[in-house]
Amino acid sequence: MALYTVNLPQWKKDEVEVIKAYAQEYALTGLVDLQGIPASQLQEMRRDLRGSTVLKMTRNTLIEHAFGELGEPISGLNTHIDGQSALIYTNENPFALYRKLQQTMSKMVARAGDIAAQDIVVEKGPTSFKPGPIVGVLQQAGVPAAIEGGKVVIRETKTFVKAGEEITAKQADVLAKLDIRTKDVGLSLQVAYYDGTFYEPSVLAIDETEYFNNIVLAAQQAFNLSVNAVYPTAATIEAIIAKAAGEARNLGVEAVVYEKGVVEMIIGRANAQAKALKGVVE
Template structure:
């Protein structure tokens, strides 16, 4: 027997050995706080965890003996075994265990001397109380109670205790009468040892929705970086080629390079510039014929859609929009001839 336990009674030695076996036979061991949990709820928690985790209640001194005998990094759990502690054994990872333990918690009334886990807020609105001493009791703790319609009513929402503050007896009594149960009661994971690392609640409490959103954002940013930096991957190669094609087309149009795939765009651009000249001339008293006016109206209506989007691979909707604009340009060609004979 190890030196740590040679002086212990037999039953305590057996407890230490049981704790050591639990640690050695499971991937994770955690220290949980049992303070304030009614016996009935402890039994319910055990039933909820059956098949997933085992709760081992033991004295802190015996937990300390077992951890010291095992030695190594697991012995650091001794720093978290304070108050009414117990051990929990499981093969789940610490994040899943933390989430499961949070689900076992229930709301209970506050007791004098307890610390508020969050801001305790009394909502505004009617209560079930008839006029009486309750009004004065609520007002004494800062709750704006009034009598309205034969009932006691809370005039406005009131924060009676801020997070981290101690709940005094008067406030505890008032909250109890109002049916407000601010205390989360259940197994509180103090720390978990998993694969050589100690995990504390601040590391395990994760907003899963925010985490998923961050992953999605990172994936989108990585996609954009790959496309803009021209780093081809199996996922981004299509967008990179599409962007390159679009940029090449834009250069061809701007430089008036007469290539078969863009000559129609060059002509269309020339037509729009011609119509702009025609409208400018009209504003200075130049009369336009009917065909030119119709072409100019069509070009003006299509102008918002003609603003070039960021260079990316075109979707089916964008291709349809481009075809529509090309049709409008072709319908306006008659105006070009009409203006210049």
């Protein structure tokens, strides 16, 4: 029996074996953060992922036991376990999984105790509230509210919570009343282990359009370099020959070399110069 599970009750040993079996069955094993996801939304996410991805919720200690038994390098996942972690398995590559998980994200109203990821701004303008106690609630929370024309209005745009600050109960109540949704909630990938390599979100969060445009630009620059350096390849040989032919024709015209393909250009150039001279003389 493995050292890590020797003192575990049978149901926990069985759970560890399931975790290990999935890790050996699928090409990718990852950890996702479930913190703050409502149960109903989590069930919907699991349904959306079903078929190509397995989401397994279990205790962090059992995850650590399982990966400890599997050994290096996959046991390195244990250093990324944090908070309410869950396991995710798929045969897709990490970039495809990251994009799929990003699609599970939705905006929700922040709760008391949450840390603002960015400045939360209350915009100037009318609200849907009728005059009443709501004005005092907004003002006490720091929102410049007033009654104008029989409506509750926000008199000026205000940074309600600064990035990095903890949201208070009063602020959370106002955000809920104003239906200001600033919190991204969904399956957040903590790390993915794939083909012997660990992938963190900072690596996977790429702008695909920008990435594609950079590849196109690099290909264009490589093509131009090959042509200008006269380095023939299958893709550039025609452009190099065309460039050389054009330069040879231009040289023939400048040097007044009467060769086939050049003489007509020489005559045409001389004719144009004669007409220009005639215009000046007359």
